[in-house]
Amino acid sequence: MxxxxxxxxxxxxxxxxxxxxxxxxxxxxxxxxxxxxxxxxxxxxxxxxxxxxxxxxxxxxxxxxxxxxxxxxxxxxxxxxxxxxPLLCDAQGRRLSKRDGAASVREMRAAGMTPEAVRAMAVFAGCST
Structure with missing residues (x-):
């Protein structure tokens, strides 16, 4: 059964x-x-x-x-x-996504962003879709 x-x-x-x-x-x-x-x-x-x-x-x-x-x-x-x-959001609260041409975490790192700065972008409640 x-x-x-x-x-x-x-x-x-x-x-x-x-x-x-x-x-x-x-x-x-x-x-x-x-x-x-x-x-x-x-x-x-x-x-x-x-x-x-x-x-x-x-x-x-x-x-x-x-x-x-x-x-x-x-x-x-x-x-x-x-x-x-959580999602990573830009300064305007829009989620970062490949389809919108957002930088990857690797690209952010190469541009000198610290891990703390990237983590600070991870505020899902503030993201709009």
Whole structure:
């Protein structure tokens, strides 16, 4: 007899056991003709195939973990433990991201920024998305 996976839960290093509500996402597109597979499907598949046991992601991706947990349950993939980190924000409170051309931590270091200065930018509550 197969064990039930409901309610869906995952372990969060900061919050402990988290109960998921993937139904809040509604119908999610996992693939389209012009986009072979979504981020959600790819990241959960990659984690499973690589045997990842701890996933560290930005705080902005915390809500998507409920959907990732559903995909893991449907596909029979192991559920890793999660931890979420604050985002780095610019002086205007916008999150720094690759898609917006923000400098990488390596580039910040090369430009002479100290680790303390970079950490000071990690104030998720002040970031806008």
């Amino acid at each position: 197969k064990r039930s996976v409901w309610p869906l839960v995952y372990g969060d290093l900061d919050r402990g056991r988290v109960v998921c509500a993937p139904e809040l996402f509604g119908d999610v597109v996992l693939a389209r003709r012009d986009v072979p597979a979504s981020y959600h499907l790819c990241v959960t598949h990659d984690d499973a195939m690589q045997g990842v046991t701890l996933v560290a992601r930005g705080e902005d991706l915390r809500p998507a973990t409920d959907l990732h947990r559903l995909l893991q349950a449907l596909m029979g993939w192991r559920t890793p433990t999660y931890v979420f980190h």
